[in-house]
Amino acid sequence: MKLKGTREASHAESWYEGDPDTLSNQLDNYLKDVPGSIDDNGLPIPGAKVVIAPHAGYSYSGPCAAWAYKCLDLSKAKRVFVLGPSHTYYLRGCALTKFAKYETPFGDLTVDEEVVQKLRDTGKFQDIPTRGDVDEHSLEMHFPYIYKRITQTFASEAEYPTIVPILIGDNNGAEEKEFGKLLAPYLQDPDNAFVVSSDFCHWGTRFSYTAYAPEGKVELLQSLTRKMPTPTNPPIHESIKQVDHLAMDAVASGDHNKFVDNLKHTKNTVCGRHPIGVMMAALEELAKEKPEEGKYRFKFVQYQRSSLVEDVTDSSVSYASAYAIV
Numbered sequence: 001m002k003l004k005g006t007r008e009a010s011h012a013e014s015w016y017e018g019d020p021d022t023l024s025n026q027l028d029n030y031l032k033d034v035p036g037s038i039d040d041n042g043l044p045i046p047g048a049k050v051v052i053a054p055h056a057g058y059s060y061s062g063p064c065a066a067w068a069y070k071c072l073d074l075s076k077a078k079r080v081f082v083l084g085p086s087h088t089y090y091l092r093g094c095a096l097t098k099f100a101k102y103e104t105p106f107g108d109l110t111v112d113e114e115v116v117q118k119l120r121d122t123g124k125f126q127d128i129p130t131r132g133d134v135d136e137h138s139l140e141m142h143f144p145y146i147y148k149r150i151t152q153t154f155a156s157e158a159e160y161p162t163i164v165p166i167l168i169g170d171n172n173g174a175e176e177k178e179f180g181k182l183l184a185p186y187l188q189d190p191d192n193a194f195v196v197s198s199d200f201c202h203w204g205t206r207f208s209y210t211a212y213a214p215e216g217k218v219e220l221l222q223s224l225t226r227k228m229p230t231p232t233n234p235p236i237h238e239s240i241k242q243v244d245h246l247a248m249d250a251v252a253s254g255d256h257n258k259f260v261d262n263l264k265h266t267k268n269t270v271c272g273r274h275p276i277g278v279m280m281a282a283l284e285e286l287a288k289e290k291p292e293e294g295k296y297r298f299k300f301v302q303y304q305r306s307s308l309v310e311d312v313t314d315s316s317v318s319y320a321s322a323y324a325i326v
Contacts, residue, residue: 001098002113003097003098003099003113004098005098005100005101006101006103007101009102009140009143010140011137011141015056015058015137015141016144020106023105023106023144024148026062027058030058030063030066033063034066034070038067038071038301039301043071044070044071044074046073046325048072048073048323049074049077049192049193049194049326050187050298050324050326051068051069051194051196051321051322051323052196052198052251052279052298052321053065053068053069053195053196053197053321054141054197054200054319054320055084055138055142055197056317056319060306060317061141061199061304061306061317063304064303064320065319066145067302067321068302068323071301072193072195074153074161076190076191077153077191078161078162078191078192079164079192080146080161080163080164081164081183081192081195082143082195083194083272084136084138084142084167084196084197084272085168085272085273086132086136086167087136088132088135089132090169091167091170092170093124093169093171094126094166094278095125095127096119096120096125096127096128096166099111102165104144106151109146109147109160110160110162111165112163115186119182124179125166128165128167136167138167138197138271139167139197146163146195168278173256173257173277176280176281177281180278180282181282184282187326196272196275196279197272198270198271200317200320201240201269201270201316202317203236203269203317203318204314204315205226205312205315206315209269210224210312211223211267212224212231212239213234213242213243215234216238216239218243218246224312225312226312226313230310230311235308235310236311236312237309237310240316240318241303243266244303244318245303246266246268247263247268248300250262251298252298252300252322254283256277256281256284259276283296283324283326284296294325295325295326296324296325298322298324299322300320300321302321303318303319304318304320305317
């Protein structure tokens with residue numbers, strides 16, 4: 001199937017700056033605020049060709065995402081896979097774009113038609129509906145950052161990597177493992193980098209998630225209601241942080257089953273849980289083939305929230321950035 005057309009930057013001027021100079025300065029400032037080294041490594045971290053980064057509006061999650069993007073090693077990249085969840089329609093399985101290019105305020109990014117066709121030929125992927133693709137923010141919010149990091153890495157446009165946008169649907173653990181196996185050879189290829197799109201806890205009545213751990217006891221997790229007195233031991237935002245860090249610890253364990261089990265227990269509203277799950281499964285495949293200390297596991301470098309919830313009437317979204325060395 002021939003890819004056609006350019007997917008417009010539909011969230012520019014609303015979720016992020018549409019003017020290229022203003023946007024460039026904003027991203028530069030976010031990146032400058034990240035330290036020059038993390039985990040005793042200068043940035044980008046050599047071999048860190050997989051990252052998890054948030055996808056909210058840049059005024060909320062842009063500073064957190066900068067930590068992932070400053071870690072991301074694109075030095076050998078010829079293509080960048082972007083895995084995100086579907087917010088605009090219900091998806092079971094995984095789906096591929098039909099567009100040939102994705103617009104950003106900096107210029108267009110070209111979709112890797114050959115790789116998309118190879119994935120489509122497996123018979124395991126659906127097509128992203130055109131309207132769903134244009135409306136979806138989980139992929140789009142990464143392309144300005146990717147474009148920025150590409151221009152910082154490569155001197156010539158002829159060297160710019162292509163992109164492979166993939167929506168990851170509502171799959172169970174076994175299905176995530178199957179897609180992980182399918183993507184593992186691409187992950188092993190030094191020419192490929194991966195961006196996994198996810199926010200973490202969406203807390204509040206508007207998200208239908210008000211989980212709270214009384215006295216920090218997650219095994220006693222309960223849902224708060226407006227009729228209940230405001231808890232203070234711990235404050236709600238500390239409970240949210242605890243639930244998030246349990247999910248992050250499960251991701252960092254490198255054990256896909258632990259992450260799946262954690263979410264079954266806490267019901268944490270990690271919107272990119274399925275893209276994370278698929279990438280964890282792919283990393284596990286590589287770890288089985290060639291175990292190596294310090295590789296194939298995510299390491300979290302930043303955690304932020306849109307606000308600190310004190311009362312059940314409040315709400316917040318959590319953001320986290322991580323990298324994995326392959």
